Amino acid sequence: QQQVKQSPQSLIVQKGGISIINCAYENTAFDYFPWYQQFPGKGPALLIAIRPDVSEKKEGRFTISFNKSAKQFSLHIMDSQPGDSATYFCAAADNYGQNFVFGPGTRLSVLP
Amino acid sequence: DAGVIQSPRHEVTEMGQEVTLRCKPISGHDYLFWYRQTMMRGLELLIYFNNNVPIDDSGMPEDRFSAKMPNASFSTLKIQPSEPRDSAVYFCASSLRDGRNQPQHFGDGTRLSIL
Numbered sequence: 177q178q179q180v181k182q183s184p185q186s187l188i189v190q191k192g193g194i195s196i197i198n199c200a201y202e203n204t205a206f207d208y209f210p211w212y213q214q215f216p217g218k219g220p221a222l223l224i225a226i227r228p229d230v231s232e233k234k235e236g237r238f239t240i241s242f243n244k245s246a247k248q249f250s251l252h253i254m255d256s257q258p259g260d261s262a263t264y265f266c267a268a269a270d271n272y273g274q275n276f277v278f279g280p281g282t283r284l285s286v287l288p
Numbered sequence: 289d290a291g292v293i294q295s296p297r298h299e300v301t302e303m304g305q306e307v308t309l310r311c312k313p314i315s316g317h318d319y320l321f322w323y324r325q326t327m328m329r330g331l332e333l334l335i336y337f338n339n340n341v342p343i344d345d346s347g348m349p350e351d352r353f354s355a356k357m358p359n360a361s362f363s364t365l366k367i368q369p370s371e372p373r374d375s376a377v378y379f380c381a382s383s384l385r386d387g388r389n390q391p392q393h394f395g396d397g398t399r400l401s402i403l
Contacts, residue, residue: 219394278331
């Protein structure tokens with residue numbers, strides 16, 4: 177019940193295309209859903225996060241869509257750029273944000 | 289503002305040796321996390337501290353692993369004795385909890401290789 181499932185495992189997108197990564201969870205106590213971006217040799221860094229009281233959050237080219245009833249959330253990267261090539265992790269946390277559970281990650285490659 | 293600082297960045301040692309990884313969290317952060325990252329298992333939470341006190345160590349794989357936080361600005365993760373299967377990248381992260389789900393800030397990790 178603590179797991180967060182993530183798909184696809186890897187994704188190849190052409191420059192300018194839309195990248196979509198999906199996650200699903202079971203634990204209804206989760207109420208904070210961040211996405212982290214990790215470049216090789218670096219630690220994960222927070223990209224964008226959402227709470228279940230909204231269905232969508234947009235920051236620049238990055239959008240999180242959240243479906244509370246389905247217990248699913250997704251990351252959309254519009255106008256994908258080669259610099260977006262990285263590994264993306266979804267995560268979920270409980271009420272106090274400290275019981276973090278990470279998804280297994282998606283390796284995104286954006287072709288020039 | 290300095291981020292989370294981990295040392296060493298790389299560590300290569302022979303099995304059976306003691307390994308100590310170090311972490312300096314962001315000043316003012318009251319939560320500190322240790323993670324292990326491998327290709328097979330992804331990011332695994334090993335242990336986390338709140339105000340220097342270990343809260344949940346259920347992710348620590350074996351008694352060979354131990355972690356301490358003697359003060360608010362320093363933590364160590366120790367493996368004794370080390371084994372080849374401990375080879376991984378170990379991350380430290382810190383966060384500031386104010387009840388509004390603050391992000392975790394990660395260091396750049398220690399790449400550990402046990403021969």
